[in-house]
Amino acid sequence: MRIRIMVMIATLFLIAMVTGCSSGPDYKVSVTKDLYFVKDTAMPFEVKVTENNKAVKGLDVSAQLSMTEMDHGSYDVKLVEGKNGTYSGKVNLPMGGKYEAAFTLEKDGQKTEKVIDLHVTKPKGVAKVNGEWISDEDVSFYKFINQLQLAINRESAKDKYTGKQLEEELAYLDTQEKTLEDKNQLLTQIIRLRAMALLADEKGHKAAESEVDAALGKAREQYNQYASAKKLINEYGEEKFWATEKQQYQMIVMSQKVQKDLIDKAKKENPKAGDQEIYYQAQKEYEELLVSQVNSLKIEIL
Numbered sequence: 139m140r141i142r143i144m145v146m147i148a149t150l151f152l153i154a155m156v157t158g159c160s161s162g163p164d165y166k167v168s169v170t171k172d173l174y175f176v177k178d179t180a181m182p183f184e185v186k187v188t189e190n191n192k193a194v195k196g197l198d199v200s201a202q203l204s205m206t207e208m209d210h211g212s213y214d215v216k217l218v219e220g221k222n223g224t225y226s227g228k229v230n231l232p233m234g235g236k237y238e239a240a241f242t243l244e245k246d247g248q249k250t251e252k253v254i255d256l257h258v259t260k261p262k263g264v265a266k267v268n269g270e271w272i273s274d275e276d277v278s279f280y281k282f283i284n285q286l287q288l289a290i291n292r293e294s295a296k297d298k299y300t301g302k303q304l305e306e307e308l309a310y311l312d313t314q315e316k317t318l319e320d321k322n323q324l325l326t327q328i329i330r331l332r333a334m335a336l337l338a339d340e341k342g343h344k345a346a347e348s349e350v351d352a353a354l355g356k357a358r359e360q361y362n363q364y365a366s367a368k369k370l371i372n373e374y375g376e377e378k379f380w381a382t383e384k385q386q387y388q389m390i391v392m393s394q395k396v397q398k399d400l401i402d403k404a405k406k407e408n409p410k411a412g413d414q415e416i417y418y419q420a421q422k423e424y425e426e427l428l429v430s431q432v433n434s435l436k437i438e439i440l
Contacts, residue, residue: 165189167241167252170224171438174261175234181440183215184226187243193223198244203229203256206236234258265325265439267332272325279382280324282374288315289366325439333431335389338396345391353394354380354387400424 171184183201187194199217204210210232217225231237237256242249263271288311295307317323358380361367371379400420408416 163189163194163245163248163250165194165243165250165252167243167254169254169256173229173231173237173256173258174440175231175258176261176440178230180228180230182226183217183229184220184224185217185241186222186224188223194243194245195219195223196245197225199225200242201227201229202240203231203237204240205233206238206255208235231258234260261440263440264321265329265437267329268336268436270332272328272332276328277321277324279386280327281318282370282379283386284318284324285315286361286367286370288318289370290361290364293364293366322439329432329435329437330428331386331389331393333435334393334396334428336435337427337431338392341396341399343392343395345388345395349391350384350387353391354384357383357387396427397424400427 166188167185168188169184170186171182173183174181185199185201187197187199197219199219201215201217202212203215204212213229213231215227215229217227219225235258237258239254239256241252241254243252244250261271263273264277265272292308292311295304295311299307361371397420400423401416404411404416404419404423408419411419
């Protein structure tokens with residue numbers, strides 16, 4: 139009898155031990171955005187937490203990052219909850235390489251720990267659109283394109299205005315030039331064009347070589363009308379400029395095809411409307427389409 143009681147006690151003790159050693163919720167932590175190394179810069183770090191393929195909300199999440207192949211200490215980051223089970227923060231790492239990220243996830247007083255491996259590399263640009271990099275060179279080129287347009291506007295203003303009106307116009311253009319240092323504005327221009335080119339491709343449009351060359355020829359004619367523009371292009375390097383400009387016009391032609399679709403649609407829906415009303419309606423729908431398309435893309439800005 140005493141032996142049976144001892145066996146029962148041992149069994150109950152074992153059950154209690156197994157229950158007490160439970161690791162808690164079976165959370166899965168996955169990186170949603172690649173973590174990059176930029177010297178002396180805290181970079182975005184985002185993960186998604188799921189349990190049984192469902193997003194987990196309301197967690198208190200922190201992580202400790204350390205290199206796996208050399209000792210550079212550890213780097214703590216507090217992650218703030220976002221949407222759909224995502225948690226993000228910023229961390230300043232000493233170099234690229236292989237890292238281990240040890241996460242502490244807490245909810246309702248219960249802590250869970252998870253460890254994942256990371257490979258940190260240097261970024262190939264300043265942003266990504268659906269996995270395609272926007273490079274520093276892309277941003278610099280858009281800055282130059284804006285400089286060209288300002289030079290044309292200044293030259294046109296000097297031909298068109300005099301006196302006080304000219305002073306006001308040139309002063310306004312000076313304020314516009316200051317915005318050229320705004321990288322976010324330049325990125326917005328690049329993303330807008332890429333978004334519509336991607337949409338045109340999804341709709342089955344193609345940019346024929348002849349169409350791109352024709353559009354590029356018109357741009358060349360415009361620039362050749364202004365000495366200031368010709369001077370800037372010469373300083374930039376004509377061959378380099380037109381090679382890069384052709385790449386841009388391949389996307390411009392694609393976006394123009396979407397615009398034409400919308401104009402044709404507006405004409406069909408409003409057969410009695412004038413040109414001004416047609417173009418207004420088409421432009422309005424274009425902007426709505428653009429916003430929808432941008433929202434559908436996976437965009438990462440570093």
